Amino acid sequence: MSLEESRSLRVVVYEGEGSAPLEAQARYDTMAALLQEGYSVTRTDGRQAVSPDDRTSLLVMGRFGSDGPPTFEGADEARAVSVMEIGDRDPESITELVRGRRDEIDGFDHGAWKPWFPVIDYDRCTNCMQCLSFCLFGVYGVDGENRLQVQNNDSCKTNCPACSRVCPEAAIMFPKYRSGPINGDRVSSTDLKREKMKIDISSLLGGDVYQMLRDRSEKAKSRFSKERNPDKALNERKKCLTKLAQSGDIPDEVLMSLPAPDEIQRRAEEAAAKADKARAAAMGNAD
Amino acid sequence: MANKTRILFCNCTYAQVVPKSTKEGVLRKLCESEAAFDAVADLCEMSARRDPALQRFAQAGPLKIAACFPRAVKWLFAAGRAPLNRQWTEVVNMRTESVDAAAGALATEAVTSNLPDDHKPPMAGSENRTEA
Ligand code: SF4
Numbered sequence: 001m002s003l004e005e006s007r008s009l010r011v012v013v014y015e016g017e018g019s020a021p022l023e024a025q026a027r028y029d030t031m032a033a034l035l036q037e038g039y040s041v042t043r044t045d046g047r048q049a050v051s052p053d054d055r056t057s058l059l060v061m062g063r064f065g066s067d068g069p070p071t072f073e074g075a076d077e078a079r080a081v082s083v084m085e086i087g088d089r090d091p092e093s094i095t096e097l098v099r100g101r102r103d104e105i106d107g108f109d110h111g112a113w114k115p116w117f118p119v120i121d122y123d124r125c126t127n128c129m130q131c132l133s134f135c136l137f138g139v140y141g142v143d144g145e146n147r148l149q150v151q152n153n154d155s156c157k158t159n160c161p162a163c164s165r166v167c168p169e170a171a172i173m174f175p176k177y178r179s180g181p182i183n184g185d186r187v188s189s190t191d192l193k194r195e196k197m198k199i200d201i202s203s204l205l206g207g208d209v210y211q212m213l214r215d216r217s218e219k220a221k222s223r224f225s226k227e228r229n230p231d232k233a234l235n236e237r238k239k240c241l242t243k244l245a246q247s248g249d250i251p252d253e254v255l256m257s258l259p260a261p262d263e264i265q266r267r268a269e270e271a272a273a274k275a276d277k278a279r280a281a282a283m284g285n286a287d
Numbered sequence: 288m289a290n291k292t293r294i295l296f297c298n299c300t301y302a303q304v305v306p307k308s309t310k311e312g313v314l315r316k317l318c319e320s321e322a323a324f325d326a327v328a329d330l331c332e333m334s335a336r337r338d339p340a341l342q343r344f345a346q347a348g349p350l351k352i353a354a355c356f357p358r359a360v361k362w363l364f365a366a367g368r369a370p371l372n373r374q375w376t377e378v379v380n381m382r383t384e385s386v387d388a389a390a391g392a393l394a395t396e397a398v399t400s401n402l403p404d405d406h407k408p409p410m411a412g413s414e415n416r417t418e419a
């Protein structure tokens with residue numbers, strides 16, 4: 001199942017008419033436990049505004065007592081609605097029940113994938129396609145109007161913000177990155193100057209970045225074949241990649257997991273061709 | 288606590304970029320108040336999945352979002368196909384605000400819109416291209 005096809009479950013902690021409110025501590029413990037497990041949770045008293053009901057499957061929980069839970073309508077084939085009496089259950093057992101419900105509706109398995117992917121600031125993006133031609137993992141593509149688009153979020157390499165370094169406009173954000181402007185903080189003119197200097201990772205490293213990766217990878221390979229001790233070889237390989245990692249902020253794991261040199265070359269050419277085509281089409285649109 | 292203005296709290300579950308003490312403190316204050324609110328585990332994850340639930344947050348009137356940088360939140364919603372309404376939306380940045388300041392901002396009914404202005408940059412290769 002692709003990321004986009006996955007189903008969600010909305011948990012509602014109902015504290016309105018017909019139910020007894022939770023104590024603040026129990027409310028906090030329950031909400032915190034459910035959020036930690038990846039669920040969306042709404043706390044409602046039935047009077048104040050919360051986000052409206054939509055087509056998301058619902059699990060309504062509360063302390064309904066001896067009158068039993070009220071009936072909530074709206075279930076159909078496309079979405080499930082269920083009601084749960086929580087009484088004095090502890091957060092762990094509530095979470096367990098919610099997990100069971102999620103499994104029944106075949107809901108998304110939260111936490112299996114770390115949400116790390118580029119987010120484009122279209123107030124800044126000039127559609128230059130540098131990111132598209134740089135990425136070896138097919139994260140980028142173009143939409144029907146030949147505008148750059150992030151298409152395969154889950155192909156992005158966790159903790160690797162390298163493409164944001166090639167963007168001359170500081171338009172690529174990774175909201176979970178540690179510092180600005182990549183984390184979404186305001187872009188200052190100093191940032192922009194720095195980004196513009198950084199853009200050319202290739203010139204920073206003295207040539208075509210992919211050529212360098214190929215060289216490094218080949219050197220590492222030949223060293224690896226000569227080495228008897230795989231740990232030592234691995235350390236060597238790590239060492240020779242350190243410069244690139246530091247310059248481009250690319251995690252070692254990503255560099256180590258790069259495909260074989262031939263494959264890097266093939267993918268780089270493919271990405272460059274895709275970017276050229278998109279650029280030409282976009283310019284055609286602009287005419 | 289706010290009444291017509293809705294509150295959305297992001298727990299940033301899959302990263303440590305929002306200080307733990309801040310997100311726990313803000314959630315605790317929300318739970319201690321009488322406020323009704325929506326909470327999500329991780330807006331980034333929802334954006335990546337283009338979770339249709341983002342639309343119920345974005346398109347139902349005044350909204351305060353406790354999360355991270357307004358620029359990131361604006362484009363996460365846009366990427367999730369649920370663009371936020373600039374006038375209606377205030378983002379409370381838990382990466383930079385204290386617990387008290389963030390909880391105080393959520394408790395105020397009035398929305399201080401702070402999403403970045405919309406801007407159309409010149410396209411690369413177009414004739415009116417200027418350097419930033
Ligand atoms: S490199 Fe930056 S400006 Fe160029 S297309 Fe990519 S996001 Fe847009």
Ligand code: SF4
Nearest residue numbers: 175297299330331355
């Ligand atoms: S929107 Fe910001 S606070 Fe929320 S999950 Fe993403 S990075 Fe974390």
